Amino acid sequence: MDEIVGVNAWYNIRAFNADNKGVLWEHNADVGIDAVAVYDATGDSIPEVIYGDGQWGNIYVLRGNNGTPLWSVANPEHGVTNVLIGEVDSDASLELIWGAGHSSTEPDYLYIHDIDSGMRQWQSPEGSEGGSQPSVLVS
Numbered sequence: 118m119d120e121i122v123g124v125n126a127w128y129n130i131r132a133f134n135a136d137n138k139g140v141l142w143e144h145n146a147d148v149g150i151d152a153v154a155v156y157d158a159t160g161d162s163i164p165e166v167i168y169g170d171g172q173w174g175n176i177y178v179l180r181g182n183n184g185t186p187l188w189s190v191a192n193p194e195h196g197v198t199n200v201l202i203g204e205v206d207s208d209a210s211l212e213l214i215w216g217a218g219h220s221s222t223e224p225d226y227l228y229i230h231d232i233d234s235g236m237r238q239w240q241s242p243e244g245s246e247g248g249s250q251p252s253v254l255v256s
């Protein structure tokens with residue numbers, strides 16, 4: 118069964134059944150939603166829904182088939198520019214990557230979090246402030 122994930126103006130994520138357009142599940146955010154993406158975060162080929170709070174808060178991972186929260190990571194900066202999950206360092210563990218700080222006057226950062234260890238693996242150095250948003254390429 119295919120699913121469609123939609124974000125409803127800031128506070129609400131809904132997943133729809135792509136066949137009959139019925140609502141599969143719904144998730145209400147606490148602080149507002151800045152970025153949403155769909156990736157497999159657990160390595161089982163079943164997609165999860167990833168979203169980031171609109172202000173200081175967390176990145177959350179929800180089960181794609183029923184919206185159950187799996188885990189979250191604290192975001193040390195303001196807002197989430199974008200979020201993705203990929204294997205970026207060939208260590209056989211997936212990474213969660215997000216950009217933050219774009220919506221504040223403080224510097225912007227790019228964070229890489231190792232999912233298996235639950236530890237932050239990398240953060241972009243100070244001084245990356247500027248108009249351009251961070252970008253990542255994952256092959």
Ligand SMILES: [Ca+2]
Nearest residue numbers: 157158159163
């Ligand atoms: Ca999965």
Ligand SMILES: [Ca+2]
Nearest residue numbers: 205206208210
């Ligand atoms: Ca990795």
Ligand SMILES: [Ca+2]
Nearest residue numbers: 206208210231
């Ligand atoms: Ca890693």
